[in-house]
Every structure is written in C-alpha cells, then in structure tokens.
Amino acid sequence: DAKTTQPNSMESNEEEPVHLPCNHSTISGTDYIHWYRQLPSQGPEYVIHGLTSNVNNRMASLAIAEDRKSSTLILHRATLRDAAVYYCILNTNAGKSTFGDGTTLTVKP
Amino acid sequence: SAVISQKPSRDICQRGTSLTIQCQVDSQVTMMFWYRQQPGQSLTLIATANQGSEATYESGFVIDKFPISRPNLTFSTLTVSNMSPEDSSIYLCSVRTVRTGAGEQYFGPGTRLTVT
Secondary structure, eight states: OOOOBOOSEEEEETTSOEEEEEEOTTOOTTOEEEEEEEOTTSOOEEEEEESSSOEEOSSOEEEEOTTSSEEEEEESSOOGGGOEEEEEEEEOTTSOBOOOOOEEEEEEO | OOOEEEEOSEEEEOTTOOEEEEEEESSOOSEEEEEEEOTTOOEEEEEEEOTTSOOEEOTTOOTTTSOEEEEETTEEEEEEOSOOGGGOEEEEEEEESSSSTTOOEEEOOOEEEEEO
C-alpha cells in the first residue's frame, strides 16, 4: 500500500490559516488523496479528497502538487474546534485505506 | 453519507474471554472494514468484511483471533477472542459506499475495550 508522511504536530493561532502538508511520493496514477480528521474520543470524519486538481469544500481546500507526490490541506480560518489529528491517506480502487501517523493540530486562542 | 452505530460503546472484560462488537449502518454499503486504534496510536486495518463470505485479513491479524461476520449489506460483527491486556484498544467499524478510490469513508464512534 502507498504510504504517506506527515509532520507529527503543528500549531496555529485561532482565526489564522493552517497549511497541513503530506508527502506521498509512491502514489500511483489511480490513487485518490483523502483527508480525514479525528476529534478527541470520536471516530475519524471525512474532510476532503482529490485526484489531480485542487478541491474546495465548506470545510477546507486541498492543494495537490502537479506531480501528485505531495498535497496540502488548507484550513482557511482555524477555530478551536479544528483541533484534531489530521490524516492524509491514499484510497486505492481496491477499496481499502491505510492510515499513517497523522498530524496533531493544536489551535491556540 | 452513512450513519454507523456500534454496540457496545465500551466494555471491560477479563482475560481469556471473548467479546463480540456489532456494527449497524443506516443504509446498504459496498464495503465494510474493521480497524483497531491502540492508545495514542493511529488506526490499523484489521480486515475487510465481505458479505456472505470470509473476511479478508491484513497481515498480523487472523480469523481465529478476530472472527468477522457480515450477513448482509448493513450489518457486521467483530469478535475479539481469548482476550489479553494487549487487546485493549478502540475498535472502529468503517464503511465506504462505493468501491472506487473516490469513495468517502465513514466511521462509527468506536468500541473502547479494556481487558484486565
């Protein structure tokens, strides 16, 4: 399974943008890049996904490098409720997803 | 989307016993998975639950220890057998509504298991 690499932790100030990076140098042409986040004592929740083009939704934006070997999740204005572990994973057409270690985001008031 | 419930939400069990965790989805889904999350760790995929056939286990997980059933498209069970303290974890059920890589994955709230 393709592997992703993320920084262990990041900090942000409330109301400021946050850029969460992810490296996936072994990505294959059909792998989708997905982001999930896990709030304390909850199961992971879907944030956003993309294949080649940048994507926007109500929660975040996803910027994908031209060679697809890295991507960045962008939270435009971090709130205290955005404090969570963020996981970048590659979804294959075979169906299963492998989670890496994720990035723990701390948001300071 | 899919809403997933799990029972029990938590349990404390004695070593050597077994616990069966139930996962119920509010709609028919293509794929169902079981994950384990040990304290302070990321999620590890245990197996893919296949409807009407044996589950597909990941490396390091075996059917004798983690038997899985999936009788239909909305329900699955995971049994943790002959438990030891090392099995203390959160067990999460997850589903995908489509089989392609574009499919979003949804997670249940988890079952927190403590083995004494």
